[in-house]
Amino acid sequence: MSINDISSNSDYAEETFTFAEVSELSGDVLLEFGAPWCGHCKAAAPAITEVVSEHPELRHIKIYDGKGKRLGRAFKVKLWPTLILLRDGKEVDRVVRPLRADEVRQLMSNLS
Numbered sequence: 001m002s003i004n005d006i007s008s009n010s011d012y013a014e015e016t017f018t019f020a021e022v023s024e025l026s027g028d029v030l031l032e033f034g035a036p037w038c039g040h041c042k043a044a045a046p047a048i049t050e051v052v053s054e055h056p057e058l059r060h061i062k063i064y065d066g067k068g069k070r071l072g073r074a075f076k077v078k079l080w081p082t083l084i085l086l087r088d089g090k091e092v093d094r095v096v097r098p099l100r101a102d103e104v105r106q107l108m109s110n111l112s
Contacts, residue, residue, distance in 0.1 A: 011062060012034060013063055014064045016071070019074040027059070027088065028085065029058070029061060029085075030052065030058055031061050032060065032061070034062065038081070040079070040080055040081060044097065047099060050104075051101050065080060
């Protein structure tokens with residue numbers, strides 16, 4: 001499966017995508033780095049889901065991050081969840097460990 005085949009995913013994808021593949025994505029894309037067992041990720045999930053559902057046109061890709069995962073390191077992800085908004089493969093903005101929907105909405109205010 002290539003990253004271009006993913007329109008949205010509800011679980012953290014364990015596929016290994018490269019920074020080059022992500023850089024080739026067109027349009028607005030929300031990357032969510034985290035892990036299914038992460039307490040912070042579970043706590044942030046309702047706020048993220050609420051806001052993402054308000055933007056059905058947005059591609060939301062959840063990426064399983066952790067030790068040895070190069071994509072997270074390429075984006076300098078240190079805490080989970082980290083949401084990174086991309087436009088045509090380039091980072092526009094990010095939010096780390098959002099707990100409230102308004103924090104995620106602030107990130108989404110950067111959508112074109």
